[in-house]
Amino acid sequence: SRSIRLAVIPGDGIGQEVVAQGLKVLSAALPQDVKLETRSYDLGARRWHATGETLPDADLESLKNHDAILLGAIGDPSVPSGVLERGLLLKLRFAFDHYVNLRPSKLFPNTPTPLAGRPDIDFVVVREGTEGPYTGNGGSLRTGTPAEVATEVSVNTAYGVERVVRDAYERADARPRKKLTLVHKNNVLVHAGHLWKNIFDRVGQEYPEVTTDYLHVDAATIFFVTQPERFDVIVTDNLFGDILTDLAAAVTGGIGLAASGNINPSGAFPSMFEPVHGSAPDIAGTGKADPTATVLSVALLLQHLGYEAEAARIETSVAQDLAERTGDTPRTTDEIGDALAARVSG
Amino acid sequence: SRSIRLAVIPGDGIGQEVVAQGLKVLSAALPQDVKLETRSYDLGARRWHATGETLPDADLESLKNHDAILLGAIGDPSVPSGVLERGLLLKLRFAFDHYVNLRPSKLFPNTPTPLAGRPDIDFVVVREGTEGPYTGNGGSLRTGTPAEVATEVSVNTAYGVERVVRDAYERADARPRKKLTLVHKNNVLVHAGHLWKNIFDRVGQEYPEVTTDYLHVDAATIFFVTQPERFDVIVTDNLFGDILTDLAAAVTGGIGLAASGNINPSGAFPSMFEPVHGSAPDIAGTGKADPTATVLSVALLLQHLGYEAEAARIETSVAQDLAERTGDTPRTTDEIGDALAARVSG
Ligand SMILES: CC(C)[C@H](C(=O)O)[C@@H](O)C(=O)O
């Protein structure tokens, strides 16, 4: 009989609350014969305050013995900026070589958007996850003095760019519109930009059915709000992808609905699925957190593990739930989770 | 009697057309006793094709003998990406130490915006102009091979950050709302981020009346479309400023209205004023280009040179012109320029 070994990192703030709903829906979605084993990891602000640890080697090793990781949210104002981001979140992405950071954006019917005219939005951002300005290269000299110099180095390799570009072509080729847009800033960041563009053009020759396009990142933000329907699959650098996917979430119903997968396509390490939103300490414990982004991340997780039908069932349930939301009776985190679980099993 | 020595770089594509209108409105706005001397520089794609030059030393020296520079647009698809951007546009910004890249964003009445609900948008982005990932630091190793490594180095100095942060506080202090938001990504780009944040906090102590806020760049893009009214003055890094100001333009009527000033506040070098939009070769020669962004850049130019009343007059004229636009009879570049000049002199 089949089984899924799932590592769970609820994390901070609303992370705990949304992950509980994600697991509820996951159980409801899985076929009877699939055994779900979960193991929870106490990582995040509490652990750091208690022990000073962000992600000890023992936890990292133990996390490896899983088929996937579900993460809620990490971060708290009581922890200095960067400590948990670099010591835990990014450390996981780098240690497990999550080079495909997958972030679908879809404007579901009836979902509020700040955009007038409700354009037809349905695209996927393939954000590189292990290079660019996220590698931690750089430093500071004469720190804190009037003569300080601080650098941040964006590192880009043909190895790293080619694998993510290839993944994006595969995804574009598998979608009906078959369109792939590279977003970079190759008129200013010429070294990295030319590397990306050359590889994008070369790999493209292997995908003759995929239509390609290139946009500078600044221009891309314009199209995200004026013509988001022009996008199908986007491939981009780690930092540009970070910025663009928050904007994409904003125009497709908000960060409460945006799911993501940190994927290692080779399967050498477990992939990790998490909502794009943060720990939102201001609403933690109030029951106001929307678990939908986590539930959609569970769908990405199932898709990644080969449970296509179950993943589709969750997405359909979310679409139906959103379509029937009226806004006049706000539901709690728990109620939304229950409703989604009921639809999924129903 | 007073005089203005103005260097004009019309540049490529619609650059020529919009600059002609900018000069028309400038002449209409200036008091009778001010003598306007203009000198035009042939720089851009044509010159590069003809001579291989982007910005020769002789031109750079000659440009220095001016009170300000008005630039149209630079760039053409026939020139490899980066050549004119780095060899001309950015070279000017760096050579003339344009450390304040000023980009106001205002949603004028009746101007189309992709945002539902027409929020009240009136903020100014103070983008650092001489550091960050724009310095040209970085390079590539084993270029074009599967073992290529390409780097881009963001360089940030206390010297460079403090002067632009101080300028932003001054601008915030002079505005009714007195609010300044720092945008960075200090949870990932920790070295540069901490430098920015520390200086932002320290300089802030000298401006007790200014309310301050900090946002990560990804979160800032969300607020640009969901709550743009929360911003008054924003100070940010060169690259984040590039991205954010295109998005700001998109939500305030489009790139056809976005003005900018590349300012050297010390006066050691001439400041340069230019529309945020590019050379738009697709519509060059059709009369479809909107010269309003250039005209608003002329207003920034006048403000910088101390002609406050004349600058305000241009802004009011633009606001009135926009308020009366109906959209059913599109006007040509020339007609819009004439209408604005008539309002300004009338
Ligand atoms: C929290 C932060 C490190 C992270 C990132 O920048 O990648 C977040 O913004 C995201 O998009 O997942």
Ligand SMILES: CC(C)[C@H](C(=O)O)[C@@H](O)C(=O)O
């Ligand atoms: C053309 C390019 C070099 C420039 C920039 O990136 O600064 C442009 O996008 C701008 O915003 O003025």
